[in-house]
Amino acid sequence: MKFNKNLLILVLLILVSCKTEQQPVMKNVRIAFIADVHLQDIFGKFQDNNYQGIQNPVTGEYANIRTMSSQLHSTRIYNENYFAFLEALNDISKRGIKQVVLPGDFSDDGQPIHVRGLRKILDEYSKKYDMEFFVTTGNHDAVRPFSQEATKTDFLGKYGKEQIISSSKTNSDEHELEPVITSDIKNGGYKETLNEMANFGFFPQKNYLYWETPFSTYDYESYNFDTALAASALQKRIYSLKNTNLSLPDASYLVEPIKGVWLLAIDANAYVPNEKLSGLLDNPHDFSGANIGYNNVLLYKNHLINWVKKISAEAKQKGKILIAFSHYPMVDFNDDASPEMKLLFGSNKMQLDRVPNEDVAQTFADAGIQIHFGGHMHINDTGVRTTAKGNTLFNIQTPSLAAYQPAYKILTIHSNNEVEVETVLVGSVPKFNSLFPFYEEEYAHLQNIKSPNIWNRDILKAKDYEDFTLWHLKELVRLRFLPEDFPVSFLASIVKLSGKNLLQINNNTVAIDKELSSNNLTIQDFESWTGFDMIFDFYRLKNADELAIPEIGAKRLKQYQIVCEQLEKSGNKQFILWSKIIQKTMKGQPSNHFKINLKTNQIDRLNP
Numbered sequence: 324m325k326f327n328k329n330l331l332i333l334v335l336l337i338l339v340s341c342k343t344e345q346q347p348v349m350k351n352v353r354i355a356f357i358a359d360v361h362l363q364d365i366f367g368k369f370q371d372n373n374y375q376g377i378q379n380p381v382t383g384e385y386a387n388i389r390t391m392s393s394q395l396h397s398t399r400i401y402n403e404n405y406f407a408f409l410e411a412l413n414d415i416s417k418r419g420i421k422q423v424v425l426p427g428d429f430s431d432d433g434q435p436i437h438v439r440g441l442r443k444i445l446d447e448y449s450k451k452y453d454m455e456f457f458v459t460t461g462n463h464d465a466v467r468p469f470s471q472e473a474t475k476t477d478f479l480g481k482y483g484k485e486q487i488i489s490s491s492k493t494n495s496d497e498h499e500l501e502p503v504i505t506s507d508i509k510n511g512g513y514k515e516t517l518n519e520m521a522n523f524g525f526f527p528q529k530n531y532l533y534w535e536t537p538f539s540t541y542d543y544e545s546y547n548f549d550t551a552l553a554a555s556a557l558q559k560r561i562y563s564l565k566n567t568n569l570s571l572p573d574a575s576y577l578v579e580p581i582k583g584v585w586l587l588a589i590d591a592n593a594y595v596p597n598e599k600l601s602g603l604l605d606n607p608h609d610f611s612g613a614n615i616g617y618n619n620v621l622l623y624k625n626h627l628i629n630w631v632k633k634i635s636a637e638a639k640q641k642g643k644i645l646i647a648f649s650h651y652p653m654v655d656f657n658d659d660a661s662p663e664m665k666l667l668f669g670s671n672k673m674q675l676d677r678v679p680n681e682d683v684a685q686t687f688a689d690a691g692i693q694i695h696f697g698g699h700m701h702i703n704d705t706g707v708r709t710t711a712k713g714n715t716l717f718n719i720q721t722p723s724l725a726a727y728q729p730a731y732k733i734l735t736i737h738s739n740n741e742v743e744v745e746t747v748l749v750g751s752v753p754k755f756n757s758l759f760p761f762y763e764e765e766y767a768h769l770q771n772i773k774s775p776n777i778w779n780r781d782i783l784k785a786k787d788y789e790d791f792t793l794w795h796l797k798e799l800v801r802l803r804f805l806p807e808d809f810p811v812s813f814l815a816s817i818v819k820l821s822g823k824n825l826l827q828i829n830n831n832t833v834a835i836d837k838e839l840s841s842n843n844l845t846i847q848d849f850e851s852w853t854g855f856d857m858i859f860d861f862y863r864l865k866n867a868d869e870l871a872i873p874e875i876g877a878k879r880l881k882q883y884q885i886v887c888e889q890l891e892k893s894g895n896k897q898f899i900l901w902s903k904i905i906q907k908t909m910k911g912q913p914s915n916h917f918k919i920n921l922k923t924n925q926i927d928r929l930n931p
Contacts, residue, residue, distance in 0.1 A: 350736075350737060350738060351735060351736070351737060352422075352581055352584055352735070352736040353418070353419075353420045353422075353733055353734065353735050353736075354420070354422045354423070354424060354584075354586075354646070354733070354734045354736075355415045355420050355422070355423045355424065355731055355732070355733050355734075356423075356424045356425075356426060356648065356696045356719075356721045356731060356732040356733075356734065357408070357411055357423065357424070357425055357721070357724065357731045358425070358426045358427065358428070358650075358696075358697070358698030358699075358721035358722070358723055358731075359399065359426075359427070359428040359461070359698045359699065359701055359721075359723035359724070359725060359726075360404065360408050360425060360428065360429045360430075360441070360723075360724060360725070361399050361400075361401070361404060361428055361429075361430070361431055361463065361723070361725045362404070362405060362408060362429060362430055362431065362437055362440065362441045362444075363387075363388075363389070363401055363402065363404075363405060363431040363437050364387075364405070364436055364437050364439070364440025364441070365386045365387055365388050365402055365405050365758075366384070366385075366386060366387075366440075367387065367436045367437065367439065367440045368436075369436060369503075369505040369507045370435075370436075370505075370506075370507055371505055371506055371507065372503060372504065372505040372507070374488075374503045374505070375387075376388070376478075377479060377480060377481055377486075377761065379757070379758070379760055379761065380760045380761075380764070381757075381760045382757060382760075386758065386761070387478060387488070388401070388402040388478070388479050388758055388761060389401040389402060389475070389477050389478055389479060390477050390478070390479045390485060390765055391479075391762040391765055391766070391778055391782070392477070392765070392769070392774075392776070392777075392778055393477035394795070395778050395782075395795060395798040395799060395802055396799070396802055396803050397799075398701055398726065398799065399701060399723060399725040399726055400725040400726065400791075400792065400795055401431070401725075402758055403752070403755050403758065403788065403791060404723075404724050404725035404729075406752050406753065406754045406755050406757075406788075407724040407725070407729050407749050407752045407755070407788055408444070408724055409444070410749055410751075410752045410753065410788075411724055411731050411747075411749050412444070412448050412454075414747065414749065415454075415731075416448065416451075416452040416454070418733075420454075420733065421452075421453060421454055421455060422454075422455050422457070422580055422581065422586075423454055423455070423456050423457070424456075424457045424458075424586065424648055424696065425456065425457070425458040425459070425523075426458075426459055426461075426648045426649060426650055426696055426697060426698040426721060427458075427459050427460055427461025427462075427463075427464060427649065427650025427651075427698050427699065428461030428462065428463040428464060428650060428698060428699065428723075429441055429458055429461070429464060429520075430463060430464050430516070431463065432463050432466055432473065432510050433463065433464045433465055433466055433510050433511035433512070433515070433516050434473070434507060434508050434509060434510065434511065435506070435507045435508075435509060435511060435515065435519070436505075436507040436508065438464075438511060438515075438516055438519045438520065439519060441520075442519050442520060442522075445522075445523060446522075449522075455580055456522075456523040456524070457523060457524035457578060457580070457586055457588060457648075458520055458523045458524055458525070458588075459524070459574065459575075459588040459589065459590060459648060459649055459650060460513075460516070460574050460590050460592050460650065461592070461650035461698065461699065462592060462612055462613040462614040462650065462699070464511075464516050465510075465511065465512055465513050465516055465592060465613075466510040466607075466612060467510065467512060467594065467607035467608075467610055467612065468512055468513055468571050468572065468592075468594050468605075468607065468610060469512040469513070469514075469605045469606065469607040470509055470510060470511050470512040470514070470515055470607065471509065471510050471512070471607040471608070472489075472490045472491045472509060472510075473489070473490050473508055473509055473510040474487065474488070474489035474490070474491075474493055474508075475487070475488050475489070475508060476498070478503075479761055479765055480500045481500070482764065482768060483764035483765040483766070483767055483768030483769070484499050484500055484768055485498065485499075485500070486500050486502075486503065487500070487502035487503065488502070488503045488505065488508050489502050489503070489504055489505075489508060490504070490505065490506050490507075490508045490509040491504065492504060510607075512605075512607065513557065513571075513572040513574060514557060514572075517557060517572075517574055524576060524578055524586075524588055525574055525576065526552070526555045527548060527551040527552055527555055529548050530580075531548075531578055531579065531580060532579040532580070532581075532582060533546050533577070533578065533579040533585075534546075534551050534555075534576060534577065534578050534579070535551065535554075535576065535577050536554065536555065536560050536573075536575060536576050536577075537560075537562075537573060537575050537626055537627060537630035538554070538559055538560050538561075538573075539551065539554040539555075540554070541554070543637065543641065557572050560572055560573050560574070560575075561573070562624065562626050564596055564623060565623070567596050567600070569596055569600070569609070571594060573590050573624070573626075573627075574588075574590040574592075575588060575589050575590040575627060575630070576588050577634055579643070583642065583643055583644060583739075584643065584644055584646065584736065585634070585638050585643045585644065585645045585646070586646055586648065587631070587634060587645055587646065587647040587648070587692075588648060588649070589627060589631070589647060589648070589649035590627075590649070591613075591616055591617055591620050591624075591627075591649040591650055591651045592613035592650070593613055593615070593616070593617075593619035593620045593622070593623045593624050594610040594611065594612070594613050594623075595610060595611045595615075595619055595623065596609055596610055597609055597610065597611065614677065614699075615676060615677060616650070616651030616652070616677060616679065616699065617651050617652075617653055617679045617680075617683040617687075618679060618680050618683065620651075620683075621680075621682060621683060621686065628686060628687075628690055631647075631687065631690040631691065631692060632690045632691060634691070635690060635691020635692060636691060638691075639691070642739065644736055644739050644742075644921075645691070645692070645693070645694070646694050646696070646734065646736075647687075647692045647694065647695040647696070648695065648696040648697070649695070649697060650697065650698050650699050651677075651679070651697055651698075651699045652677075652678075652679055652697040652699060652700060652704075652706065652718055652720055653679055653683050653684050653687055653692075653695050653697060653706075653716060653718045654679065654683075654684045654706025654707070654708050654716065654718035655678055655679065655681075655706055656678065656700050656702060656704045656706060656718075656720055657675075657678065657865070657907075657908070658704070658907045658908050658910065658911040658912075659907055660903065660904045660907035660908055661675060661678045663900045663903045663904045663907070664904055666900055667810070667813070667897060667900040667901060667904065668808055668809065668810070669810075672807070672808045673808050674700070677699065677700065681708075684706075684708035684710075684716050684718070685708065685710050687716060688708055688709070688710045688714040688715060688716035689710050689712055689714050691714070692716055693714075693715065693716060693717060693921050693924075694717055694719070694734075694742065694919070694921070695716060695717070695718050695719065696719050696721055696732065696734070697718055697719070697720055697721065698720070698721050698723065700720060701722065701723035701725070701726040701866065702720050702722060702865065702866050702867070702868070703720060703721075703722040703728070703730060703746060703866070703867050703868045703869070703870050703914050703915070704720035704868050704911065704912075704914055705717065705718070705719055705720070705868075705911070705912040705913060705914045705917070705926070706718040706720070706912065707912055707926060709924065715924035717919055717926065719732065719744060720914075722746070722866075722867070722870075724749055726792060726795070726796070726866065727792040727793055727795060727796040727863065727866050727867060728748060728750075728789060728792060728793075728866070728867040728870045728871065729748070729749045729750070729752075729788060729789065729792050730746050730747055730748045730749060730870065731746075731747055731749065732744055732745065732746055732747070733745045733747060737918075739921070740920060740921045740922040741918060741919070741920055741921065742918065742919050742921065743916075743917070743918045743919075743929070744916070744917055744918075744919070745915075745916045746870065746914065746915045746916065748789065748870065749788065749789075750787055750788055750789030751787050751788065751789070752787070752788035755785075755787065755788040755791060756783075756785065756791075759783050762783060763783070766778070766780055766783075776802060778798055778802070779794075779797075779798055779801075781794070782794040782795070782798065793863075793874075796859075796862060796863065796866065797859060800858070800859055800862055804862065805818075805858070809858075810897070812897070813897045813901070816895075816897070816898075817854035817857075817858075817898075817901070818853070818854045818855045818858065819853060819854060819855070820853060820854045821849065821850055821852070821853055821854075822848075822849035822850065822851070822852045822853070822856075822857070822882060822886060823846055823849040823850045825849075825854065825857075825886045825889070825890065826846070826849050826882075826885065826886050826889055827889075828889055828890065828893050828898070829889055829892055829893060831889070831892075835885075835889070838885055838888075839885070842881055842885070844878075844881070844882065844885075848878070848882060849882055849886070852879070852882075857883060857886075857905070860875050860879070860883070861904070861905060861908060863875060864908045864909060865908055868911055868914040868915075869911075869913070869914045869915040870914075870915060880909060883905055883909070884906065884909065886902075887901075887902035887903075887905050887906050888902070890902035891903070912926060913926055913927070913928035913929075915928075916928070916929040916930070917929055
C-alpha cells in the first residue's frame with residue numbers, strides 16, 4: 324500500500340484539533356462577582372466646575388456626598404459603599420483571584436464623574452494586581468439608552484443643608500443653597516458609558532482568547548482580534564424595536580478570558596417605547612426605564628434568546644463551561660412566595676413588578692443556560708427551575724455592597740461538571756465612618772428646622788460596616804417600607820402585638836404548651852419580641868437569606884415557625900398569607916456556600 328504522507332499529516336491535525344477543542348477547563352478557576360456597586364465617586368472632581376463639595380470637619384478632606392436622610396429612604400447606600408467596594412477589591416486581590424465580574428449598576432446613575440471614577444479604580448487594580456474586569460449594563464448605568472439632563476437635589480451642602488447639583492440651570496427659589504451646575508452629573512447613555520468602560524469586556528482586548536456579540540458574523544475557528552474589533556463598533560450592535568422605526572444599542576458579549584471558560588454577558592436592559600414618540604433622533608424621553616428586566620426582554624429583545632441558544636450549543640460542542648451573567652434575575656427571588664406577597668401587599672408593592680415571569684426561566688433554561696449570576700435586587704438568594712424538557716437553571720443572586728448584608732460571590736470551577744459558590748461578607752471596612760462628621764451637621768440642621776422625618780442618630784454608633792448596613796435596613800423599614808408597602812389594617816393588627824399575643828391568637832393553650840415543651844421553649848421567650856421585630860426579621864431574611872440566620876438565631880426562627888402555624892389556623896386572611904410568606908422565606912435554596920453538579924443538576928449546601 325502506498326504511504327500518503329500528506330493524508331497522515333491531515334488526519335493528525337484533525338485529531339489534535341478535536342482533542343484541543345474538547346479538553347476540560349482548568350481546574351479550580353475562581354471568578355469573583357460584585358453586583359450593584361452603585362459607585363459614587365465621593366472624592367471626584369468636576370471637569371467644568373470648581374465646586375469641590377464640603378470639607379470634612381475632622382479630616383479636612385472635601386467630598387461630594389448625599390444626605391443621610393436620602394440614603395435611609397433608598398434601597399441602597401450612596402456614600403459608604405465607596406469604601407466597601409475598595410475593601411472588596413482588596414480582599415479579592417489577597418485571595419489571588421484575577422477575574423472579577425460586575426453584573427450591572429456599577430455606577431450611581433451613569434454620570435460621567437462616577438463612571439470616570441470607577442474606571443480609574445478598575446485601571447488601578449488591573450495594573451497593580453493583574454486583575455481583569457468584565458461588566459454589563461444595569462438600569463442605573465444607562466437610565467435611558469441615550470444621555471439626558473439630570474438633577475440631584477439631595478447632595479449634602481454646607482451647614483447640613485441639601486445641595487442641588489444639576490447638569491442644567493434649575494429653579495432654586497425653594498432651596499437655600501445656590502445650585503451647582505455641571506455636565507458631569509448628566510445621566511450617560513450607552514455611547515458615553517460603554518466608551519468609558521471599554522476595557523472591561525464591552526469591547527475585545529488582545530489578550531482575550533475569544534470575543535463576540537449577538538451581531539458579529541465570524542466564528543470561533545476564524546477568530547482574530549482585528550476582525551472582532553471592527554465588529555465591536557456600537558453602531559454595528561443595534562437591534563430594531565418591533566412595531567416602531569426605532570433601533571437601540573445592545574451591549575451583550577461573549578468572552579473567553581481563560582482557556583475553556585466562556586463568560587456570557589447579557590445586556591438585559593429592555594427599554595419600552597412610549598405610545599407617543601417625539602420623532603426626534605435618539606431622544607431619551609421616548610423610552611421608559613429598564614428596571615423591569617427579563618419580562619420585557621422576552622417582548623423586545625428576542626434576538627438575545629436565539630444568540631444564547633447558539634452560544635450554549637457551541638459551548639457544549641467545544642467543551643467550554645458557560646457562565647452567564649446579567650443585571651436582572653431570571654428566577655423568582657422571593658423563595659416562591661411572590662403569589663402570597665401579591666395577595667397581601669398588592670402586585671405593585673414590594674418591588675413585585677421586578678419578579679420574572681416563569682416564562683423567563685423556562686426560556687433561558689431551554690436555551691441552554693445552567694448557571695446565571697444576577698443582581699438588581701440587592702439580595703442574597705438562589706433560585707432553581709427545571710423545565711419540562713429536563714433543563715435546569717440555577718439563578719444566583721449576588722448581594723450588593725450598598726445594602727444589608729454587604730457581600731460578593733466567588734465562583735470556583737472545579738471541573739466542567741462541578742462548581743462551587745461562596746458568599747463573602749464585607750463587614751469590616753476601613754474608613755466606613757469617616758463621613759459621619761458630615762451627618763452630625765445634617766442631623767443638627769434637621770433638628771433646627773424640626774423635620775418630621777428625622778432619622779435615628781444611633782446609626783452613627785455603628786461598630787462596623789456590617790452593623791451600618793443593618794441600621795440602614797432598620798431605618799429603611801421604618802421610614803419607607805412600613806408606610807409604603809404594608810396594608811394599614813395589617814400593620815394595625817400585628818406591629819405592636821407581642822410574640823406571646825400572636826402565639827395565643829387561637830386560645831389553643833394545651834396544644835401550644837405541648838409544642839413549646841417539645842422545642843425547649845417557654846411562653847416568656849415570646850414576650851421579648853413584637854410584630855415589628857417579626858417584620859424586620861422578614862426583611863433581613865428577604866435581603867440576606869442564610870447570611871441573616873446567625874444574627875436572628877435559630878431559637879427566634881423556631882418561634883416564628885410556631886407562631887406561623889397558629890396564624891395559619893386563625894381564619895384571618897391577612898395572617899394566613901403572612902404566615903405562608905414567612906415560612907417560605909425561611910426555607911429557601913442554599914445561598915451562602917454550596918456546590919452544583921451540572922451533570923445531575925444537584926445543588927448541595929456546604930459547611931461555612
